[in-house]
Amino acid sequence: MKRRDLLKASVLAGTVALLPKVKAQGAFQNTPSLGRRYRNLIVFVYDGFSWEDYAIAQAYARRRLGRTLALERLLARYPSGLINTYSLTSYVTESSAAGNAFSCGVKTVNGGLAVHADGTLLKPFFAAAKEMGKAVGLVTTTTVTHATPASFVISNPDRNAEEKIAEQYLAFGAEVYLGGGDRFFSPEKRKDKKDMCAAFAQAGYGVVRTPEELSRTNATRLLGVFSDSHVPYEVDRRFRGIKVPSLKEMVQAALPRLASHRNGFVLQVEAGRIDHANHLNDPAATLWDTLAADEALELLTAFVDRNPDTLLLLVSDHATGVGALYGAGRSYLESSVGLDLLEGQKASFEHMLRLLGTNPDAGQVKEAYRSLKGVALEDAEAQIVVEAIAKKAFRPDGVRYGIQPSNTLSWAMVQRNPSKPDRPNIGWSSGQHTASPVVLALYGQGLRYLNLGLMDNTHVFRLMGEALGIRYRNPVMSEEEALEILKARPVGMRHPEDIWA
Template identity: 45%
Template sequence: MMDRRQWIRAAGLAGVAAAAPSPLSPSLSALTQRGAAPGPLGLPRARNLIFFALDGTGFEDLATASHFSERVLGRPFFFREFLRRGASSGAMFTHSLTAVVTDSAAASTAWSTGRKVVNGALCMYPDGRPLRPILDLAREAGRATGLATTTRITHATPAGWIARVADRDQEDDIALQYLEFQPEVLLGGGAAHFLARSRRDRRDLVAEFRARGYDVVRSRRELLNSAGDRILGLFTDGTSHVPYEIDRRFQGVDTPSLAEMAGAALARLQEAPRGFVLQVEAGRIDHANHENDPGGMIWEWMAADETLRLLVDFVDRTPGTLLFVAADHDTGGGTVYGFGDNYLSSTPALLTVQRQRMSLQRFRSRLGRNPDLALLPEAVREFLGFDPTPDQVERMGRVLKGEASFGHPTAHSGDLNSLAAVLWEIPKGRVDRPNLAFSTGNHTAGTVPVALYGTGLTPAPLGVVDNTQLFSWMLEALGLSFSNPEMSEAEALEILARRGEEGEPRFRHPFD
């Protein structure tokens, strides 16, 4: 089998042969950069723009979340109501400049600059050329700006709208670029990159934000009580993300919900004299999918759906506001599958997800490395909602001790993927397990949902678009015109090849 290095050579992408037509061209380049642009949509001019990013989720999850909400919780799924109210919707290709599967950094950059980059980079080409992101353009046009997310605030999806760095892991630099940029609202997790004791340069960014007039809040209560009109919210210590919704709801973890963060952001930005651009991110659907955690994923979606309702209500009472809703890529490739005669068992099996009361991640860390096997069945019953078979308990024990792996564990969440593979299998004749199968612990190349909604927008199918298209639509809505520099896939691969980076992608981060 050819390795990637040989393949790039064979494709004529290294050195002088780069100009020759390459076998890569039809696959990626055809849809890259200018290729897929359907042109202006005829969007109404928007004073305010809200972009609701759903990280790491695709059409299968949309259906799963919808069925769970309506059939299990008996609650209307607001996303459907959103479509009924006249949202324009479609699907989106997500590949990055040099890979069919994107990471969140390249995906966020595609939205915010209209250009594809190499996975891992934020608003920067591999030769160091920076790209101008949407919030920079919006601010120049007088808009207030904000970011609110359930991940670390310096994580890739929010960062891609302000920061320009070669590597998404430069989160100390990203925090510093936020300080220089001074968006009105920054809400999320991960205080480490703002605190003197954990920053490499020992700068106290919290003090520096305060000196620039920010109210810095560290808890849900402080957020809800804050009267500051510029706000920095850091809701978790260290490099932690905001805890999972399933743990917030059922394990008493005290943290603001995504809807509360979005509400706090809007309360401040709606006062902006010349309008605003706000990115709100449901950032951890992705993480639950990386971990192959059905209850984790579904409750992140429930929190996202509740947030969507809040955003749509805001749009309905605030003329001149346009709402974008888009997933950046799918993660996990999870599907609810049919089983039983006429698939009649597939619905009750979905009902069992309701009995899951803890994220798989929290469950794993509670059990520790060397749990008493006799206690495992009770732990599974109490927190995951079903009785494991003796065989499952035995295999769980081996996974927890690091002695075995099952399914398709990835470098990301290896033992969690293994644990999921053991736990979510359905023994013959049983219907009391979630019938949700994941195909990977990584991202996938699948197309994802995209939708637009707002004052004066005529509902129309968006078709299947490229992720870079959303930049053009945002510019159109804001009445702006701008074009970032271009780079071809071949050029990028050549630069990477010169640097010797065309081999196996580096593994650096638990959650790409």
Template identity: 35%
Template sequence: MKRRDFFKNGLLTSLGLGALGSIPVLTSAASSKKKAKNIIFLVSDGMSSGTLNIADILLRHKEGKASNWINLYEKNIVRRGLMDTSSASSLVTDSAAAGSAWGGGMRVRNGALNIGPNGEKPVPILQKFKSAGKSVGCVTTVQITHATPASFCVNNGSRNAMPVIAEDYLRLRFDVMMGGGAEFFSPEKRADNRDLFDAFQQTGFEVARNRAEMMKATGDKPLLAVFSEDGLPYAVDRVNNKEMSENIPSLAEMTSKAIEIMSKNPKGFVMQVEGGKVDWAAHGNDAAALLYDQLDFDDAVGVAMDFAMRDKETLVIITTDHGNSNPGLFYSSKANENLERLFETTASNQWVLNQINPGFSNSQVIDLFMEYQKTPLTQDEAQIILSAYKFNEEGLYNPQNLPFHPLASIQSKYTSIQWAGTNHSSDFVELAMFGPGSENLSGFMKNYELHNFMLTASKMDKDFLV
């Protein structure tokens, strides 16, 4: 087969399976005796296996305990497999296509949200569960309109259509939607000057703009909670800043509140929980931001598992949509000492770099990194960082076009963490499950198979299956 035909048809078509997940995969799920009343689908976006590993090592050596995710493996509490992450257009997926495989049950081209290679528009999975009477929602550390939450909710040819996706959420009336992205709801930021916050309130939503307002929500109305412009702050920045900590919740707090609200529905609930800034930190090769956001996500895993172990009717799925940058902790005579430097880090690379302006001297840069990251940069290294700035330019995942990658190259000798790249990878990824239906997890799955897996575990009518 010609290479262009391979990608035109998608990987599954090339293997004779077709774009749709219509082959009767995982049919043993039908034999599950107990129905999953609820589903909590947890996604650490862009989590390479090295991210999971280093975060666990960091936590063990800093606090003397394992991460929740690895502890589930150690105690053999969950079923575990690997998942292929290809899209219809590439062996290396983006988040929109990866999430759409789960959300729509078919592989789509990178950049699309539940729009198939031939224009198909599969019904997104949260719409299916909503129509069955369940409460549904998403919580994330990036914009609530971003690719991964949107992939469970809407059909759109472009993941970049976030102003439109915000309007779709108003129409869909999902029960809980939490994250960042105020620019897509505020009249001051929207091109059409429409005040979507007001529109949500006028149509019966409770709208929360900070942590306290979220905590007060009773669940008597559907809840839209938007805590920041763009994505939420990195966890390492939030926990070390009093104002941020008071106003912006952790992912675990959002997850707990969403469960509290949606578990009131006697028919159950389905929710997606995304650690979205794990992916952003990986793109920037920012070790501190990456590892502490992974641990922030891991706290949400703990919340979900605590509920599921008590409830006994909840299927918990823990995974990622793709790897990103493939970090690793590599050997040196100071590897242990270097990792311990991250114990005392109190700010992400993004936060520190944003403090630097064109008038900074090398010595000021050195002082800044020593104060917040305990990194003893040399004069030459400080000059490399200053010379790499491109002030007043913009970049993807990096609006200020900060010199993340020159800095990361310098930091490797101080952290012993090295990176394979700055973008998504084609790695098979971790997939873990607990609760009703998890017994049918096979050792290897393709991402689109999870759509029918969830529907079958919930014993939804076969008409809902793709």
């Protein structure tokens, strides 16, 4: 290297060293505005949804279903952009911190709902909308008391305190609560034996538990809990005949009840189990929950067309997994074959594990993969699955994966021949959330921007505020303050398996 080049290199190195350390909170802010107000607001959260999930669903819909995604049409023609997702103290967020960023407009630590690490309460956006006279609805495929919906209406330092959150919902008094989580409402399942279903009924809610009851009820206010825990995956509802309403059917029940309200409404819809499917590294469960979300999206855009005073804001809270369709074969010509093979997958790993029980043999495992995943496992692979289920010996070793059997179930059916897929060629980086920016898109009349650019997730709060003309600020906590508090008293995240959604 010449002396001149050396000098240049050292100057450059010096420049890098002199750059200020950019903190998460102080990051570059792009704050596009809507330019108009709306009467109604629908926030559609795709939980744990990455661009890789988008790419797979888009390709599958085109190749195997002969249609384009409603989401693809929305992204092509309406304002969209990216959001950064980091929480106050981590570049990888979880759903409550992400939900708080949307709902409260400030960064928080992972684990609490509309609350700072020191216990300072934050006002969630739907609480402000309710004060303004808006009807409120929450519709989700997770337990209805789960982090993403809950962070929009109540404060609680522990996102896992779902029995308590059920009581907070009653006090809050939204018009519609639809999702899973009967065990947080039914007296025989709650630890304290309180009958929250009776309490809701007494407060004037129609309480429903089946798709038939949902379609039959005339109640104007609704509590629907359609499963003990989360609503089963779409792939199981569709192909295994499990009797729960689809996300679209729940949205269909919610909309007229909210739209009849004289002051307008706010509704959060959550496709909450895209995240869970990604945690499990289950490509078919991820795909079908994404496609089910798309059917609900189709219905919502049609509602907006008929009710132009409504803004639809679609957003993912973070990526999870991430399961990516990777290139295969010479010139990647075989890539799509692996995608087509998803057609043979007719159940989730969750369903498969239930069928296999706690102590299956290799023959039962091979039969389950053949009939439910369209994959012919080899004996050695089946044995790996047996040991994952019976002995919790997870593969591959290492913190990126080994938190639950499903990750091993997915790993057991990975591609053996990289140039000729005989199994879906979808590779996973982990069974956890990841840090990548995710989608934000808007649908409504009179929107100015086509490219919203890269935003912070807290900007969702400002966009919602502008849409409804609601202005307030929640207190901000610094990263340093939060780290001090966390050092003294760890909050939330009791176990890696709690890091859901």
